[in-house]
Amino acid sequence: MSVKSRFGSYFRGRYLIQGDWLRIKSPSSSVNTAPSTILDFNYSDAQGIYDLTSTHQFPNLVGPQYELGLTPSLFTISGELDAWTQRVVDISGYAGATVYLVFAYQNGTAGASSWQGDLQLDAINLDGNLYSFENTGESFQTSSAGETTYASVTWSNVIVNTASNSFAWQVDTGGTGSTGTGRTDAADGTYYVYTETSAPATFGSYFWLRSPQIILSGAPTLSFYEARLGPNIGQLDVYLDVIA
Numbered sequence: 001m002s003v004k005s006r007f008g009s010y011f012r013g014r015y016l017i018q019g020d021w022l023r024i025k026s027p028s029s030s031v032n033t034a035p036s037t038i039l040d041f042n043y044s045d046a047q048g049i050y051d052l053t054s055t056h057q058f059p060n061l062v063g064p065q066y067e068l069g070l071t072p073s074l075f076t077i078s079g080e081l082d083a084w085t086q087r088v089v090d091i092s093g094y095a096g097a098t099v100y101l102v103f104a105y106q107n108g109t110a111g112a113s114s115w116q117g118d119l120q121l122d123a124i125n126l127d128g129n130l131y132s133f134e135n136t137g138e139s140f141q142t143s144s145a146g147e148t149t150y151a152s153v154t155w156s157n158v159i160v161n162t163a164s165n166s167f168a169w170q171v172d173t174g175g176t177g178s179t180g181t182g183r184t185d186a187a188d189g190t191y192y193v194y195t196e197t198s199a200p201a202t203f204g205s206y207f208w209l210r211s212p213q214i215i216l217s218g219a220p221t222l223s224f225y226e227a228r229l230g231p232n233i234g235q236l237d238v239y240l241d242v243i244a
Helices: none
Strands: 002-004 010-013 022-024 031-033 041-045 048-051 075-078 081-089 098-106 120-126 129-131 169-173 191-195 206-210 222-228 235-242
Touching: 075 081, 098 120, 169 206, 222 235
Parallel strands: none
Antiparallel strands: 002 010, 010 041, 022 031, 041 048, 075 235, 081 222, 098 206, 098 235, 120 129, 120 191, 120 222, 169 191
16 A cells, blocks of 8 residues: 655555544654554654654654765776776665765786776766766765775866876876876777876785765666776775765
C-alpha cells in the first residue's frame, strides 16, 4: 500500500485493521486507530524510512547512516597500466549526503625516476555530474605543497597547465610535461587532469584533489577513467568528504 501525504512523501507498508477507521497524520503526529492493529507499517521520505510498527509514530530514522568527515578509502589502485580504464565505485551507502569527492595519490617510491609517476584522470561522473576537464579545471581544487594528510591541505583551484606545477593536480592535453610518463591522449575529448610529479616533488609525495561540493541523490553513482603510464606510478585512493 502507498498513501501520498500532503508533504509529497509516501506512507508504505502492510497493515491489518480491526476497526472502522485509520487516520494517518503528519510525521510529527501519531497514527490513530479506533480500535485497530497495525503491522509492518512505515513512513518513507527523502531522509529515510521511519518505523511505525511498534509505536505508531515517527520516532527514528532507519536508512543511510554515515559519519561526517573523510570516509575510509572506497577504492584503491596502484602500479603501472598504459590504458585509459573506467573504474566504478560503490557510493550507495552515502545516499542524500552532502559531499566532496576526494582523490589522494601518493607517488611511487622505487621507480627509475621520481618524476615518472604522472597519473591521469578524466571523465569523472559523480552522480550524473560529468567532469571532462575540456580546457577547464571544472571548479576542482588541488593541494600544492605535498601535504600528507587531508586536514592539512591548503586548497587552490585546479588550473590548465601553463608550466610545471609540482605537487599539484592540473589540467593538460597532449602529454604530461615529463618524458617516459603519462599518455598523450584523453579518455574523453582532448584534456585530462594529472599529477605533476617533477621536482620539488619526489618519491612518495602526496597529491590531493577534490570536486565541487554536491548533494548526492537517493541512488548515487560514481565512475571515472584513469591512466597510469610510468615506472614510478604509486597508489591512488578514492574517498568522500561527508559535509552533511
